[in-house]
Structures are given as structure tokens and as C-alpha cells.
Amino acid sequence: MKLHGYFRSSAAYRVRIALHMKGLPFEQVSHHLRRGEQRAPDYLAINPQGLVPSLILDDGTVLTQSLAIVEWLDETHPAPRLIPVDPIMRAKVRAFALAIACDIHPVQNLKVLVALKRGGYGQAEIDEWAKAVNAEGLAACERLIANETGPFCFGASPTLADLCLVPQMANARRFGVDISGWTKLVAADAAASALPAFQAAAPESQPDAE
Amino acid sequence: MKLHGYFRSSAAYRVRIALHMKGLPFEQVSHHLRRGEQRAPDYLAINPQGLVPSLILDDGTVLTQSLAIVEWLDETHPAPRLIPVDPIMRAKVRAFALAIACDIHPVQNLKVLVALKRGGYGQAEIDEWAKAVNAEGLAACERLIANETGPFCFGASPTLADLCLVPQMANARRFGVDISGWTKLVAADAAASALPAFQAAAPESQPDAE
Numbered sequence: 001m002k003l004h005g006y007f008r009s010s011a012a013y014r015v016r017i018a019l020h021m022k023g024l025p026f027e028q029v030s031h032h033l034r035r036g037e038q039r040a041p042d043y044l045a046i047n048p049q050g051l052v053p054s055l056i057l058d059d060g061t062v063l064t065q066s067l068a069i070v071e072w073l074d075e076t077h078p079a080p081r082l083i084p085v086d087p088i089m090r091a092k093v094r095a096f097a098l099a100i101a102c103d104i105h106p107v108q109n110l111k112v113l114v115a116l117k118r119g120g121y122g123q124a125e126i127d128e129w130a131k132a133v134n135a136e137g138l139a140a141c142e143r144l145i146a147n148e149t150g151p152f153c154f155g156a157s158p159t160l161a162d163l164c165l166v167p168q169m170a171n172a173r174r175f176g177v178d179i180s181g182w183t184k185l186v187a188a189d190a191a192a193s194a195l196p197a198f199q200a201a202a203p204e205s206q207p208d209a210e
Numbered sequence: 211m212k213l214h215g216y217f218r219s220s221a222a223y224r225v226r227i228a229l230h231m232k233g234l235p236f237e238q239v240s241h242h243l244r245r246g247e248q249r250a251p252d253y254l255a256i257n258p259q260g261l262v263p264s265l266i267l268d269d270g271t272v273l274t275q276s277l278a279i280v281e282w283l284d285e286t287h288p289a290p291r292l293i294p295v296d297p298i299m300r301a302k303v304r305a306f307a308l309a310i311a312c313d314i315h316p317v318q319n320l321k322v323l324v325a326l327k328r329g330g331y332g333q334a335e336i337d338e339w340a341k342a343v344n345a346e347g348l349a350a351c352e353r354l355i356a357n358e359t360g361p362f363c364f365g366a367s368p369t370l371a372d373l374c375l376v377p378q379m380a381n382a383r384r385f386g387v388d389i390s391g392w393t394k395l396v397a398a399d400a401a402a403s404a405l406p407a408f409q410a411a412a413p414e415s416q417p418d419a420e
Contacts (some may be wrong), residue, residue: 048353049309061298064354065312068304075297087285088271094278099259102275102312112322115339120330129325143258144274 001026002056004046006033007206010105010167011066012053016201017163018070022077026055030208033110067094067101070160082160093154096144096161100168104137108171127175134172141165142182150184151191162192170203211236212266214256216243217416220315220377221276222263226411227373228280232287236265240418243320277304277311280370292370303364306354306371310378314347318381337385344382351375352392360394361401372402380413 003019003026005012019026031037031052039050047054047064055063063069074082083090106112108130116126145153145161153161169189172179179186192198203209213229213236215222229236241247241262249260257264257274265273273279284292293300316322318340326336355363355371363371379399382389389396402408413419 048350049313049347050350051313063298063301063305065305065308067308067312068301071304072297072301075300087282088273090285091273091278091282094281095273095275098275098277098311101308102277102316103259103261106312106316107322112317112325115322116325116329119326119335125329137259140258140260 001058002029003027004029004031004043004054004056005052006031006038007203007209009033009052010171011051011101013167013201013203014066014163015053015055015069015073016206017166017198018073018082020197020200021080021082021158021195022073024073024077028207030206032208067097067160070163074160080157082158082163084154084159089154092144093159093161096141096153097164099137099141099144100164104133104168105171107137108133108175131175131177134168134175134177138168138172138177138179138182138185142185145184145188148184151187153184153188158192158195158198162188165189166192166198211268212239213237214239214241214253214264214266215262216241216248217413217419219243219262220381221261221311223377223411223413224276224373225263225265225279225283226416227376227408228283228292230407230410231290231292231368231405232283234283234287238417240416242418277307277370280373284370290367292368292373294364294369299364302354303369303371306351306363307374309347309351309354310374314343314378315381317347318343318385341385341387344378344385344387348378348382348387348389348392348395352395355394355398358394361397363394363398368402368405368408372398375399376402376408 001024003015005028031043038052044050046062049064053066055069063072070082083093113126113130116129148154152158153165165185166189169179169185199205211234213225215238241253248262254260256272259274263276265279273282280292293303323336323340326339358364362368363375375395376399379389409415
């Protein structure tokens with residue numbers, strides 16, 4: 001399999017974790033997002049959204065969207081399970097993942113920040129926006145797992161929720177958000193980050209890391 | 211079951227379609243989003259994100275995030291299937307849905323528009339932004355289904371993809387986007403909108419419609 005991504009992309013990071021968790025070998029193709037390489041015509045022919053990641057299967061099938069890719073990996077390579085078997089737990093894990101993937105990540109991502117800059121925001125106001133989106137979103141995530149036992153977001157093993165949490169906590173730290181009060185999130189982030197699969201998938205471990 | 215929503219919310223609209231498709235009766239509780247009712251303390255106790263929809267099951271379990279709710283409905287009430295059985299088709303349907311739910315909807319939603327206004331954008335520039343996000347995103351969606359047979363996004367029956375498409379096409383029209391060139395999307399939107407379940411779920415059919 002071939003993963004089109006970028007070391008700093010949170011969405012590609014989620015898929016790298018899943019591939020490493022399942023012990024699946026994969027090649028990487030890097031697209032430098034700040035240079036706009038994801039909008040090159042040859043990449044748009046692969047992924048019309050011009051976003052990373054895309055996963056190319058050995059038969060040439062192209063899968064896009066990180067959460068859809070992780071669901072596919074979990075259905076076709078179920079060990080270890082990243083989405084629990086029980087329907088209610090599946091719904092809770094997915095809701096947590098979507099709270100990050102829909103309501104935090106895209107709203108603090110490059111495209112919106114660029115628009116805010118064009119609109120007249122100064123750098124301090126842009127940083128404040130990104131910080132506030134992360135702070136508000138992660139505070140809600142902490143409450144979504146308030147009654148879970150840990151150490152991971154949902155119990156004794158990592159799930160799709162942790163795959164989304166770890167990259168987002170890295171973003172929150174980068175934006176200077178004080179994450180220390182979210183004890184469940186901090187514990188899950190630490191437990192996940194100690195695993196070899198999460199370490200192998202981390203941005204700084206990628207061949208295109210700068 | 212009880213659905214917390216709002217007639218104009220695209221995310222609540224997706225869940226209403228799923229419930230009607232599966233013939234499941236449900237009560238509705240409306241939260242007026244522009245008045246901020248979704249951030250009232252009693253609703254935050256139900257949904258810490260302060261977003262709609264939330265689906266309350268008969269045993270009191272709270273499910274949040276529209277796509278997670280639809281996945282749960284499809285797993286527990288499989289007829290008719292909204293997510294196909296084949297793993298690759300599941301991945302494609304989910305990727306299309308996520309292309310809307312992550313990369314179009316939140317980026318053109320109220321929160322970002324308010325930030326752009328605070329940043330200094332005038333109303334014309336805000337409208338232009340919302341229009342551009344819809345136009346760029348839906349153009350990619352059209353290409354994602356370029357090789358599908360129709361009339362729905364993925365074949366002969368509606369899927370999660372159509373549940374996301376119909377509300378987003380309504381948004382695109384509202385923002386004045388010229389949708390006519392996207393023949394696959396227009397056909398899928400028309401085929402879905404002709405179904406009783408989609409009509410019953412439409413914003414104008416809801417008790418809280420203004």
C-alpha cells in the first residue's frame with residue numbers, strides 16, 4: 001500500500017498510526033502542504049479534494065478521508081480492533097473522533113487561518129482563534145470521556161478516538177493551549193504516545209520531517 | 211427516541227433522513243441555534259459540544275455527532291442499508307460523506323462566518339467565502355462519484371452519501387452557488403429529494419420551521 005501524506009498533516013498522522021497498529025507495511029509519498037503540492041494536477045487525479053491522506057491499495061484502488069480509511073483498515077484487518085464491537089461503544093468512539101475531525105481540526109486549519117488573515121486578523125488574533133477552537137473543542141472531548149475508565153480514551157486499548165486525539169493534542173500544544181486541566185485527555189495522550197505504533201507514526205519520525 | 215435538533219441544522223437533517231428511511235418514530239426537541247439555545251446548561255449536560263443533533267435512546271443513552279448516529283442506526287436497524295456491505299464501497303460512501311461533513315460544512319458554518327465578520331470581512335466577502343467553500347468542495351464531490359452509475363451518489367439506492375449531499379446542496383443554493391454543472395450531484399439530489407423520507411426530513415417540514 002502507498003500512503004500519500006505529509007509529516008505534519010494530522011489526518012495523515014491518524015492513518016499512519018492505524019497502519020502501524022495493524023503492522024501493515026506501507027510506502028509514503030509526501031506532498032508539501034504549505035507549498036501547495038497537494039493541488040498539483042497529478043495528485044488531484046488521485047484525490048479530487050487535493051487533500052492528504054490518500055491510501056492506494058495494491059490493486060490501484062484509491063481510498064480518501066482519514067476516518068474512512070481507518071474504518072476500512074479495521075474492517076479488513078481487524079487485529080487489533082480500533083473500533084470496538086459493541087454498537088454503543090462504536091458510536092461513542094466515532095462521536096469523539098468526529099468531534100475532533102469535523103469540529104476542531106478543519107476549523108483551525110490552514111485554509112481558515114489564511115481567510116482570517118485576508119479578512120484583516122493580525123497574527124495574534126489568528127493564534128487566539130486557533131487556540132480558542134482547540135480549547136473549546138478539547139474541553140468538550142474531555143467531558144465526552146468523563147465516565148470512561150482509561151487509560152486510553154475508551155478503556156484498556158487504543159481506538160480511533162486516540163488516533164484522532166494524539167495529533168490534535170500536538171496541535172493544541174503548538175498553539176499554546178493549556179491542556180493540563182484535561183486529565184482524561186492528558187492520560188490517554190500519554191498512554192497512546194508510549195506505544196511503538198504511535199511513536200513510529202509521529203511527525204518527527206517521518207522521512208519528510210523538516 | 212428523542213432527537214435534539216434544529217430545522218435548519220444540516221447535521222440534524224442527515225439524522226432525520228436516516229430515521230425516516232428506517233421508519234423509526236422519534237420525538238423532536240428544537241434548539242434555536244442563532245439564539246444560542248444549544249449552549250444552555252441543560253443542553254450542555256446532554257451534549258458537551260453544545261451542538262445538534264443528539265439522539266436520546268429509550269434507555270437514556272445519548273448519542274452525538276450525525277455520522278456516528280447514522281452508523282449506529284445502520285448497525286442496529288439495517289433495513290434499508292445506508293452504508294453498503296462491500297468494504298471498498300463502504301469506504302467510498304464514507305469518504306464522500308466526510309468530504310462534506312469535515313471539509314465543507316464546518317468551514318462555511320456560523321462559527322467561522324462570525325469570526326470572519328469580527329476579523330473585518332464585509333457581508334459580501336463573507337458570502338463569497340461560504341460560496342467558494344461550497345463550490346470547491348462540491349466540485350470535488352462530483353469527481354468522487356464521476357464513475358458511479360447513479361441515480362443516487364452510489365448506485366440504485368440512497369446511502370449516507372446522499373444523506374450528507376441533500377442538506378449541503380440546499381446550503382449551496384442558499385449561498386447562490388451555481389450547482390448546474392455538477393450533473394451527478396444534481397441527479398442524486400433530485401432522486402433523493404423525491405423520496406418520502408427525504409421530504410419528511412426537510413427543514414420546511416419540521417415543527418420548528420420558521
